[in-house]
Amino acid sequence: MSKPIYIINGPNLNLLGTREPEIYGSQTLADIETMCVDTAEENGLSVNFSQSNIEGELVDKIQEAGQKGAAILINPAAYTHTSVALYDAIKAVEIPCIEVHLSQPAARESFRRRSFVSEASMGTISGFGSKSYLLGLQAAIDLLKS
Numbered sequence: 001m002s003k004p005i006y007i008i009n010g011p012n013l014n015l016l017g018t019r020e021p022e023i024y025g026s027q028t029l030a031d032i033e034t035m036c037v038d039t040a041e042e043n044g045l046s047v048n049f050s051q052s053n054i055e056g057e058l059v060d061k062i063q064e065a066g067q068k069g070a071a072i073l074i075n076p077a078a079y080t081h082t083s084v085a086l087y088d089a090i091k092a093v094e095i096p097c098i099e100v101h102l103s104q105p106a107a108r109e110s111f112r113r114r115s116f117v118s119e120a121s122m123g124t125i126s127g128f129g130s131k132s133y134l135l136g137l138q139a140a141i142d143l144l145k146s
Helices: 029-042 055-068 077-081 084-092 131-145
Strands: 005-009 047-051 071-075 097-101 123-126
Touching (some): 005 029, 005 055, 005 131, 029 047, 029 131, 047 055, 055 071, 071 084, 071 131, 097 131, 123 131
Parallel strands (some): 005 047, 071 097, 097 123
8 A cells, every 4th residue: 555645633623523613613533534545446546634733743743744645734723824844844845735614714713824834834724624635635635656
């Protein structure tokens, strides 16, 4: 089997389904994981899906992906706007990284308009709810197949 696509989720995403559903929707992170696993399997691939509220654990996961993974799909959540550590970790790995967001950060509070992660990623998909993950995953699959 080929290397998995790492899907890495940041702080508070474990609360999806109950946290501000008017912004983030009613699906849980487990629902999104199931969608991603199914899509990857349909394409002959696998995923390594994780979530942490701790910045250092996310850095560790990015570094692990750089050694064991084919690509990274990351929703850094609040760390999007604050984490130079995530930026540095993504820049240090030599696999594609795609940033995803459920909401559209640019249409929200002004402090959400800067993304350190975007500056290190190949691209960003945002504003499509849970479909942002599927669009990002499809982009990663297309990159791996090309």
